[in-house]
Amino acid sequence: MNNDEYHADPAVSASHLHAVAKSPAHYYARYIDPNRRPTIPTAAMKLGTLVHTAVLEPDEVYKRYAVCPPRNTKAGKEAAAEMAANGIETVTQSDWDMARDMCEAVYAHPIAAELLSEGAPEQSIWWTDPTTKQRCKCRPDWLKGDGTIIDLKTTQDASANSFAKSVANFRYHVQQAHYQNGTSAERFIFIAVEKFPPYGVGIYELDAEAVAEGSRLAARDLRRIATCHQINEWPGYSPAITPLSLPTWAYNGDIISPEDF
Secondary structure (H helix, E strand, C coil), X not given: CCHHHHHHCCCECHHHHHHHHHCHHHHXXXXXXXXXXXXXXXXXXXXXXHHHHHHHCHHHHHHHEEECCCCCCHHHHXXXXXXXXXXXXXXXXXXXXXXXXXXXXXXXXXXXXXXXXXXXXXXXXXXXXXXXXXXXXXXXXXXXXXXXXXXXXXXXXXXXXXXXXXXXXXXXXXXXXXXXXXXXXXXXXEEXXXXXXXXXXXXXXXXXXXXXXXXXXHHHHHHHHHHHHHHCCCCCCCCCCCCCCCCHHHCCCCCCCHHHC
C-alpha cells in the first residue's frame, strides 16, 4: 500500500490523536467534516518525506523524485509538467543535496546503520482498540524482525536536551504509544538527524516515565474520539472566559527600573 492509500483510510492514526488533543472541533475539521479542504503538505513536510525515502527506501528515490530545472523558464515549466504527469515529484537541487547529505550522515552513524540493517520500511498495520472499539492504524518508519520500531525524525537540533523538547512539543511519546499498541513492539527507538551541517545524528529511547505519559495521553485521546462519535458532538475550546497565567519560563526575574527608560 502506498502512502496516499494509507492516509485515505479513516482509521485512527497518531495524527488523529494529536488533533483531538487540541480539541474535538479541530479533529472534526481535519478528518470528519464532509466539506473539509485537503491538507496541503508544507515545505518542511515535503523535505521530511524526501529524507525518509532516501534513508528508508533508497531504491524508490529515483522513481518518486527528480530535480527540476528552474520553473521561471519555459523549459523548467515543461519539465515540471512532464514529471508531474509521470507521477514524479519535483524538488530543488538544494533539497536533493540536503536529503543526500542527511542520508549519508544517518548511515555513517554506526548504531543507526546497524538498526537499519535489517527490517522493512513503511508497513501499514490496522487493529481494533479493545477498550473503545475504534479502528486504528499505524505505519512505522522501520519495523525490525525482533519487533523493534525505528522512527526517523528530521530536526533542527538533535541534541538530547533539544530533542526531548521536540518529543514533548510534537507528542512523539504519544505516537510511540499508539504504534506499540498496534504492533506489540517492545522497543521504540528514535533516530534524529539535523537538517544542517554537520547533520548531527542522535539515537534515543524514552525513559519509563515518558513512555507511561505517552500511553496515558494516547488512551485519553482515543476515548475522547470514541465519546465524540457516540454523542455526535465536537466541542472546541471552552466557551467561558478562562483565567490565564504566564508559563513558568516567562518569569525570569527581571525587574524594570526607572533607569531602564
